[in-house]
Amino acid sequence: MTGLRALRFAWLTIVRQPARSVLGILGVAAVGALLFDMLLLSRGLVLSFRTLLDAGGFDARVLATDMVPFSGPRLDHASTLAAAIRALPEVAAVQQVRTVRATAGDRSVASAMGVDDGEDDGEIEIVGTDIHVHPVWTIAEGRDVAEDPANGLVINRHLAETLGAKPGSKVTLRGRCGDEASMPPPVTFIVTGIATFPFDTPGDDTAGTSIASAARLCGERDADQADMLLVRSRDGVGADTAAAAIHARRPDLHIVTNAEIVDQFSRLQFSYFRQISSVLATVTLFFGFLLVAVLLTVSVNQHLGEIATLRAIGLTRARVVAGIFWESVVMVGTGGVLAVPIGFVVAAWLDRILRRLPGIPTGLHFFVFEPRALGLYVVLLSAAALAAAAYPMRIVAGLPIAGTLRQEVVS
Amino acid sequence: MTAPVVEARGVSRVFPMQAGAVTALADVSLRVSAGEYLSIVGPSGCGKSTLLHVLGCVDVPTAGALRFQDRDVATLPDAERSRLRLREIGFVFQRFFLLPMLTAWENVELPQAEAGIARAERRARTAELLDYVGLAARAGHRPSELSGGEMQRVAIARALANRPRLLLADEPTGELDQTTGGQVADLLDRLHGDGTAVVVVTHDAVMAERAPRLVHMRDGRIVEDSTR
Ligand SMILES: Nc1ncnc2c1ncn2[C@@H]1O[C@H](COP(=O)(O)OP(=O)(O)OP(=O)(O)O)[C@@H](O)[C@H]1O
Ligand SMILES: [Mg+2]
Numbered sequence: 001m002t003g004l005r006a007l008r009f010a011w012l013t014i015v016r017q018p019a020r021s022v023l024g025i026l027g028v029a030a031v032g033a034l035l036f037d038m039l040l041l042s043r044g045l046v047l048s049f050r051t052l053l054d055a056g057g058f059d060a061r062v063l064a065t066d067m068v069p070f071s072g073p074r075l076d077h078a079s080t081l082a083a084a085i086r087a088l089p090e091v092a093a094v095q096q097v098r099t100v101r102a103t104a105g106d107r108s109v110a111s112a113m114g115v116d117d118g119e120d121d122g123e124i125e126i127v128g129t130d131i132h133v134h135p136v137w138t139i140a141e142g143r144d145v146a147e148d149p150a151n152g153l154v155i156n157r158h159l160a161e162t163l164g165a166k167p168g169s170k171v172t173l174r175g176r177c178g179d180e181a182s183m184p185p186p187v188t189f190i191v192t193g194i195a196t197f198p199f200d201t202p203g204d205d206t207a208g209t210s211i212a213s214a215a216r217l218c219g220e221r222d223a224d225q226a227d228m229l230l231v232r233s234r235d236g237v238g239a240d241t242a243a244a245a246i247h248a249r250r251p252d253l254h255i256v257t258n259a260e261i262v263d264q265f266s267r268l269q270f271s272y273f274r275q276i277s278s279v280l281a282t283v284t285l286f287f288g289f290l291l292v293a294v295l296l297t298v299s300v301n302q303h304l305g306e307i308a309t310l311r312a313i314g315l316t317r318a319r320v321v322a323g324i325f326w327e328s329v330v331m332v333g334t335g336g337v338l339a340v341p342i343g344f345v346v347a348a349w350l351d352r353i354l355r356r357l358p359g360i361p362t363g364l365h366f367f368v369f370e371p372r373a374l375g376l377y378v379v380l381l382s383a384a385a386l387a388a389a390a391y392p393m394r395i396v397a398g399l400p401i402a403g404t405l406r407q408e409v410v411s
Numbered sequence: 412m413t414a415p416v417v418e419a420r421g422v423s424r425v426f427p428m429q430a431g432a433v434t435a436l437a438d439v440s441l442r443v444s445a446g447e448y449l450s451i452v453g454p455s456g457c458g459k460s461t462l463l464h465v466l467g468c469v470d471v472p473t474a475g476a477l478r479f480q481d482r483d484v485a486t487l488p489d490a491e492r493s494r495l496r497l498r499e500i501g502f503v504f505q506r507f508f509l510l511p512m513l514t515a516w517e518n519v520e521l522p523q524a525e526a527g528i529a530r531a532e533r534r535a536r537t538a539e540l541l542d543y544v545g546l547a548a549r550a551g552h553r554p555s556e557l558s559g560g561e562m563q564r565v566a567i568a569r570a571l572a573n574r575p576r577l578l579l580a581d582e583p584t585g586e587l588d589q590t591t592g593g594q595v596a597d598l599l600d601r602l603h604g605d606g607t608a609v610v611v612v613t614h615d616a617v618m619a620e621r622a623p624r625l626v627h628m629r630d631g632r633i634v635e636d637s638t639r
Pocket of ligand 2: 459460461581
């Protein structure tokens, strides 16, 4: 009851000074939107990167060494190893991945003649996987490779456009493996579908096929090699336990969980964004605090007579102090709520700009929403509202009633 | 003799100032009984308003004691002192001090709402009070839409909202012409007739004469206290 009345009073104070209140609310909305965006930015890359890593539901990777994937030595006897790991009780699925670089049959001629455009070097990344296991790509159109195990190929949209290919088209690829001298013979595939690959960047030409077909592009018949194995831990077991089980069996291999990769990236590569967003969020919050504190202080100083009157007719000190607090809450609250949709729009806009940077995977975002960000936003704004109200609240708490009323008569 | 509503015992109020301390009240003792009607007069600056502020618990004496209904006000926490002002004391100021964003009705209703009076009772009381001061027709108007006399009558209605035992009026007619001032004074007479103790500070001799008890002040002291 008392709270409601205090809130109504705060509301009355706010609506009777429309210019000041609109200024305050708009200011908080602008500041809040920026703050909200900085919170989305601070963990956006990490969250979005994690989503890409988690594509297909695999939560750990097995490599031959701790070198960056696809640059180190391959895993030998990959299918045997995959089966052995798959047999572990902690593991639900294992996918083998072998990547090969290739060019389209007619493209090799073009690049040999030097008519290739700069950005697009005509090179295609072929991802070979076990077609009996959940794929790492997502089919957008047509069917998966399993449709045609021997010759099937899925291609990304960009490659489809480059080659003018669609499901059903024949595509001839030439592997670029090892030294240039040993040019393996070209292989002809049938496009079964169009797929999206998690780590594709906008200009990438990417294709997916069976691991055997990928090996065939390099002229290998029975190599049975993979660049890495993707492991999905059994439900309720967790990536760490699965990784430990694999390590116990094969201590010579390098096993990393998605969480570990994300952790490493967030400590190194992504830390700039976190630092920038922390600095900007702090500055933003400070401006919001300053704005509201100034507006409230000016308002309180303009209405000292009324506050003293309220005290004289019997309102307690706590009650008038709470009134200032509620005024701050209403102003910051209204601005803060307005800020969220504005924040989303601005975040989408900034995200589009940042994602134009070269080499950014299509699926990667800089600004990502998570409930935690909203929670933190509410906490930070509330703290700012409270801090902004602190000084005017002190003025009101220490206001001498008789002296102020006297002052009002004199002035 | 009836029990006192409020009693000042040897009260002093000194304002420490840069240019030297000002003694607004020096050893003032005054006892206001229930239902009493008294005027305080004296030259400007003699401490009338200061005494009224002390009696109304909005100012604290630097020496001496104030007892309100036999409780030592100095020992009361802010909440208790506020409760006294809310329920036992009504204030009427020369400058009215109505809340400008509230209507006449809301100004009168506010102290009742603050005191936790139920809505229906509040409505009846507010209507009754506005009727009492002759402003039933102006209930929905804000102070800026009222004349000085009307504002002062709303202020009186507000002061009476919680049926105080003591009404303190500091030059309530100071801003009003003779006719409107007379109306306000009539209202105070009527109030006293209804049993409220009334203390009026005034420069207006005619108004002061209305009260049976007259207190003269000079230089922060009571120099004469007579009852007719
Ligand atoms: N808050 C204050 N700070 C400093 N001095 C004060 C304060 N309140 C009152 N005084 C001083 O105390 C003295 C008495 O003031 P007070 O207002 O009580 O006089 P008054 O009798 O009501 O005068 P008036 O008839 O002009 O209203 C004056 O000298 C005044 O300057
Ligand atoms: Mg005075």
